[in-house]
Amino acid sequence: MRIVITGGFGFLGRQVAGRLLQTRTFRGAPIDRLVLADRFVPDGSPMASDPLVEIVQGDLVERLDELFAQPVDLVIHLASAVSAECETDFDLGMGANLDTTRALLDAARAQSAAGGPVARVVFSSSVAVYGSDPALPLPPVVSESTLPTPRSSYGVQKFVCEQLVADYTRRGFLDGRVARLMTVSVRPGKPNAAASGFLSGIVREPLAGLPAVCPVDPALRVALASPRRTVEGILRVAELDRGTGPGFLEGRLPVNLPALTVSVAEMLQTLRRVAGDAVADLVTVEPDPAVEAIVGSWPAVFDNARAAALGLEADPDFESVVRDYIADHPDAVAAAAPLASGQPSAAR
């Protein structure tokens, strides 16, 4: 079992890889090789020294020959240009998202055409396929049956790749699966410029003893998934058998990973309850109409039935999301933060 993770040193790639290196099996078969492909490889990654791990650094398209020099059984394709980049630099997005994905699909196709294995390919799509337009509002509850009308180049590129994955799969070139990722919160690390960044920042920064700005009316409701649930969803979509049973791939390829709907006010109240007033008071509400327009256009309520049929559940509540973050990133929590009692939820 040889597995390739593209974007293997990204935020999600590292976590997916870490999970596979814990189990060291996939669907009961031992993992012989876990290839982490990425443009950037950090120095001193502990994964680099794992005997199962092989690192392929560089432009993905240029490295496809190397990746497919040995048979690939599973590709988890996480490498992607992000939303803001694609809006700023159209060609970069088309190249990094559309052309690169197509080249990867063609490499898998060439492998099966040459008599090699029909690779499983997990494509990480995004909730960004659902754009909202004043003239064409989304329904109050979004499901996989909702017509996506992306309103960003990133969303278009993801939706286009979904179509290609579906067709390559229908034709038997590969065994594709599409997981649409929700907004991930709480993301560790540094603030970024994404419009959704504050949905992590308003928890992460105060826990680290730093001020944070909430740029939307706290009444706004949003759909979130924790990193744990996101990684769990990606791996579940990878593991499942194709079949016609309830749920998985009965002609409807994409899976919206399950989303927790919360208001920003509930997020802030949760932070206060878990970490205390001193921490919660580090958040200032300063609505920014530009951010409100973007974030407010995203669907906030999902019908998680399809994900549930695959055995996936949303985070039960935002408190568990915050407690998981604290448990997973103890170093990112300031010693001064007077954490309220309560146990982190068990790792799932």
Add this chain to the structure above:
Amino acid sequence: MRIVITGGFGFLGRQVAGRLLQTRTFRGAPIDRLVLADRFVPDGSPMASDPLVEIVQGDLVERLDELFAQPVDLVIHLASAVSAECETDFDLGMGANLDTTRALLDAARAQSAAGGPVARVVFSSSVAVYGSDPALPLPPVVSESTLPTPRSSYGVQKFVCEQLVADYTRRGFLDGRVARLMTVSVRPGKPNAAASGFLSGIVREPLAGLPAVCPVDPALRVALASPRRTVEGILRVAELDRGTGPGFLEGRLPVNLPALTVSVAEMLQTLRRVAGDAVADLVTVEPDPAVEAIVGSWPAVFDNARAAALGLEADPDFESVVRDYIADHPDAVAAAAPLASGQPSAAR
């Protein structure tokens, strides 16, 4: 006003061009140049001698520089590989439909980026974006709000291009419009191998005094549009102003051209009524499960409301479709066919 028609010598291209050469204006402005781009140009086309017409022959991608050497105000992009080809030769379809369309969009984008006009681009999509799957049946009535789930590479390529046209338009690179063409009946000319071919053949061949086979149960209902209505729809989508009014481009780019729903039995009864028993008796019903499966998976009933808001109507009944065909192709009707009385409907 310089207009380019790709596939300009194809069945629809010739008719769209012919209509523009009649009016010699587009939206009130005189047409200075009508460029007919096609891989194949027939000898002795009467259009070739029209002083407005310029012919660009060859591979479209290779000829884009030539097409855009002068400013292009409108492109009607009809060039396409057809459904059966795309299913047989995947790379041909991806090249002819996806790569070529993208190159065309990029040429229009380069034109506007260089300070030239923002070209209108009419993309001819297809009802083939609506695939039906036993596990994911289409609703009984299909509209632009229905989630397309193409079940052919051709349908996927068309749907992917729709997404790109939408994004290039949203970004202001060009002014794109998408017309989804219905199955055209009655097509003139020779029988072809398309699964839908019989929907023209069961009228065209008997009228020419030739036998024809109907490969489906006549109870099957189908959605059709005459060539006249199809050409009218393409031109209407080209002409309309972008705006937020009822109908056109209020965030929902594709327009399903209006469809007439008829049963195959009604088609055959109409032929008998219009052309008599001797002609109608040339049709033999010999159901072919393979054809029935394909044609039966196509949506048969459309909500034409959006097209109606644009001023487009379906053919009123199949009799008018047959009478239009006879009026437009008198040479294709055998002298022996004892045509029943009745006037061809007025050209619209």
